[in-house]
Amino acid sequence: MDFELKINGVTHSVDVQPDMPLLWILRDILGLTGTKYGCGVAQCGACTVHMDGNPVRSCLLTVTDAAGHDITTIEAIEHTEIGSKVQQAWLDEEVIQCGYCQSGQIMAATALLQKIAHPTDEEIDNAMAGNICRCGTYVRIRKAIHRASSHDN
Amino acid sequence: MITKKPKTRAGSGLLARRRTVLAAAVTGGSGYLLSLFVPGLPLIKATNAQDIATGTIFKPNAFIRITTQNSITLIMRHAEMGQGIYTGISMLLAEELEVGLDQISIEAAPVDPAYIDAVAGEEETGGSSSTRDSWIPLREAGASARMMLIAAAAQKWGVPVSECAAKRGQVFHEATGRVLTYGALVEDAGRQSVPTKVTLKSAENFTVIGTNPRRLDTKAKTNGSAQFGIDVQIPGMKIGRIMACPVKGGRLTGYDRAAGMAVSGVVEILTLHDAIAVIGDHMWAAIKGLEASAPQWDFGPNAKTSTVDIIARMKRASEKPGVTAVSTGNTEQSLKNSHIRIDSTYELPFLAHAALEPINTTLHIRPDGADVWVGTQVPGRARQEVADATGLKPESIAVHNHLIGGGFGRRLDSNSIGQAARFAKQVAYPVKLIWTREEDITQDQFRPYYYDKISAGLDKEGLISAWHHRTTGSAVTARWYPEGMQKGLDPDAVEGAAVTPYAIPNQLVEFVRDEPDAVTTLWWRGVGPTHNVFVVESMIDDLAHQSGQDPLAFRKKLAKQQPRALKVLDEVAKQAEWSRKRPEGHGLGVALHYSFQTWAATVLEAAVSKNGEITLVRVDSAIDCGPIVFPDGVVAQVQGGLIFGLTMALYNEITLKNGQVEQTNFHNYRMMRLPEAPDIRVHLVPDPEAEIGGIGEVGTVAAAPALANALFAAKGKRLKRIPFAKQFGTEKV
Amino acid sequence: MWPHYLKSFAVFCIFSALCSSYADAQDGTLPASTEETIKRGEYLFRAADCAGCHTAPNSSELTGGRPFTLPFGTIFASNITPDKQTGIGQYTDTEWLKMLREGVGKGGKHLYPVMPYTAYTLLNDKDALAIKSYLFTLTPRKIEAPENKLSFPFNQRWSLVFWNWLNNENKRFVPAADKSAEWNRGAYLTEALGHCSQCHTPRTITYGLSKKAYAGTVQMGWYAYNLTSDRQHGLAGWSDAQLKSYLSTGYAKRKGPASGPMAEAVEHGLRFMTPEDIGAIITYLRSIPPQASGPIAQVMPAPPSQVDTEEHARGQKLFAQACSGCHLMDGQGRQSDWATLAGAHSVSDPEAHNLIQVLLSGSSLMTEHGKVSMPSFTRAYTPDELAAVSNYVIAHFGGKLTDVSSAEFKK
């Protein structure tokens, strides 16, 4: 079946099965490999992208559900105001270790700050609890989110 | 970031052999042993004389390449898996080469004996050895290149070398104000002879080492451009999902080929005797195709094995004496005479690595050679695996090493690469073969289960009089590098037990080898020390409490011959405010250890609520790893290592039922998540005069004992079995 | 002992639907296995949700083996592929009808009443045999279902004679003359094929259906909710659109997703039914007299004030970690309708039956967007944690005070 996907502002037409998750379309068909596969069952958050500004798990988001919506991936997050702030905060705090989870972490943090400019610790906990970092960068992620949120005025 | 002893390896034909050394240095009569020291290999040599001769590229040694366009490339022999080694190694080279980190680019090393890690004994990233092994040789590599560049400039200008100096990739002649970039000197530098003697900068003159530059690998990790092995895209490439027999030792008996091939996007179904791979245009086709092809298995001899049986057998095996690792004095007699005596059993579970990037290998196998794109901690072994699987000559196989999405020891094994090669050789096109998360957990090679019996006695003064520790488990060394075995002793199985920071006059440490059925064992972050330090530090804590001594003061008393131990203990006591009053339900636990040539003392504050919920409040860790190259990198590794270890201590165990692993994904192999992470403060108290230590595994080693001791302090419950979380809870019925 | 309102069925009336057939003669000529019959048989097979019970665990084959744990022991579903030894390959048409109607299998073996023959007895010959025709087109699989494990006296199959006498009236569906064709179609689908009452009507002491038809009850740990026209407890508060969506997709806006056995009924049966048939079922359900029993579901009601705050905080923290990845903190469901919690019965039941079941054993449902599923969370989370998360979920999303104990997760 043909589906129209709007990814990072560009419309792509893909001919795939209707139950195909967006994750594999991004990675294997469109070559956008910044979005990662970690678990495939919405437990790790490595595959997080934005759909109409909301963080979603692309490993479970079917093409049927994604079609027609605005999808943003890690490759384009620097073009958003908050996204680039988050990336900078991540570098300033030296959050990243292996980096495999970090596309998802940055997407989740960006979505949080787009909704709540100055999140509390609890709001950070709730928004970031779905993103596993096996390297254990949590202590720095917390700091980096606070840093990014304090940059804006 | 995984340790092993230096070793020799037979059969690979890769390396010069070296004896495994467990050098013992008895200090101050305390029985304290220094674990290992192996001198570095002579790494400074021109690898390709021809390149140097052509003059377009200056290649003074295996690690540095400078072109006439002034591009400076550093070749990384160690894999970057998050530990920051690309940055650390670059700092060593840049310091002596006199270039800025902003001026360099980085390339992963190919398979070549020039890139052997001398501590590890092969081309390998593991054993927290990378910085230790690079500390001298890579600075020498940078210095000798700099000397050649300066010599070339001096010659050109006709001035003495001593009047010239290098800085930020340029050579200066201060008296005349003349300047030449390294690029401009490529041709002449190539004609200089490689210096036989180099003098390294002294620590006061360091401008890079000891600073906190921005990490070199992280920018690309913020925007999705970093290439992990799983991200490889080769023109014409197909993608496959592998499933191996759910029970080790079983075989594939059949599958529904028609149903599998009927799935849209599936291009081929391949089999091995014990595994099946469905190849598709994309991973989704491969996933669906594998489901549809419904493989059937003969589970073989392990079809009935369960963890309960494995443990029962280990327990029986632990009744008999094992191979002696250490024996001093008369342990049995002193135990009998001891004033206070404790006999305990500790158990540590099988553990999966669960790195976030699942196992994957991309291969293109042709009749005359092959390319392999993979993230591996052992590129030489990877190449050999592919050679063995395909019959190709190793020299015809190019291994392109990639960023690794978490290693933790998993990618010290290359069996998965061999498996992938046996599939890939059946097709002509390049193919990326991926394990799903479920495959990655169930088919992992696990950290061994350990069953430890330990007895210790105190004399009237409250000092240890006797210590008997018998550990029973799998010998990873025996499979992974059999030559490392020492007359039946796996040195890894007793690392952290044979040598402790403490004065123990009568000590007997034994190892009973018992290999589990249905499980392959492997290195896991922190290796021997992660196992033994938990047992030893729990026991020390138990002894302190049962003799009414403060656990921290007790450790100081026992380790008084170790000035660096006292230093880290004092520092952590101060930082963690050891004697402060704590709220109800809170407890502080301390752990001291010396692993990977690093001293660490850790204090953890945990709270247990009335309904059994464990909260990790705060961790303080004082670290002395000798000289420090990249301080923030050290802090990050200790923070991450602690979370890795705490995750294990709270939640993790792999169990088997009917030969199959019961855990499959993160909902049943639980990971610590952000809200649970404690505040972690790392306090660096380096000793610039000491030997340089490893850091990647230190935090992991400290985690379980510090937590167990804190939980005891909080609740009076001594935890002797990992994981802990399920041992707390109310019995609200 | 059929619900009283069924007893009023009198003369039949005729209507046409894709596979309607109760108008056909109750006896007489048996239909030949034409392609059309087989196709209709397949539709009826789905409407009767045979696959729901007879699919083997971890497989898509109808070889049985699925265990049913009942108060009196464990019963295993049988192999219904046309294998001659282990399946139904030897059944004649007459034997088939006897089995479906009287619960007497081949060779005079009494079936246990897990098999809803007390409902299937209402099927007319043509439909009953169409199902058989369809089953006979499947590939036979030789797989013996496990032995049932029952406690005395239930392990005595002959005792079922007594039960049958009490609970099973051997009679065909007779349409009600005073009702519309659609209502009659709905009644036939609901009572005979869908056997909805088997789960949704409370059982008597002899495991027969009680008179409180469709008042909702607990079966094998799962709560089958109230389907009567009660405004608060039943379906009167549901719009036709919500019911239609729920029955054909397993999800309705502001009502949450189906889980457990209901998800299976949707997956194997209901989602294949024509919109007309779904409409007929709704028409019929609307006519069921109200019974006030069972939990009341609301969308995000005010939380109870007396919650144990420490337990609640713990539950919330766990929910953030283990659950919100799919369900979101506000229960709206991340990206998938089937992950919506707000408004669902499962989070409004103060005894948390279905919540406990889902946490224990997971749930999955095939939708036209692919499979949606939730895994079991028992292995990595402690009973205390699962109890805390349950109590939090029901307080937060259902507005009710619960005291789910960790013992629920230790079974």
Ligand code: FES
């Ligand atoms: S890959 Fe999607 S949440 Fe883990």
Ligand code: FES
């Ligand atoms: S940085 Fe490695 S998993 Fe998060």
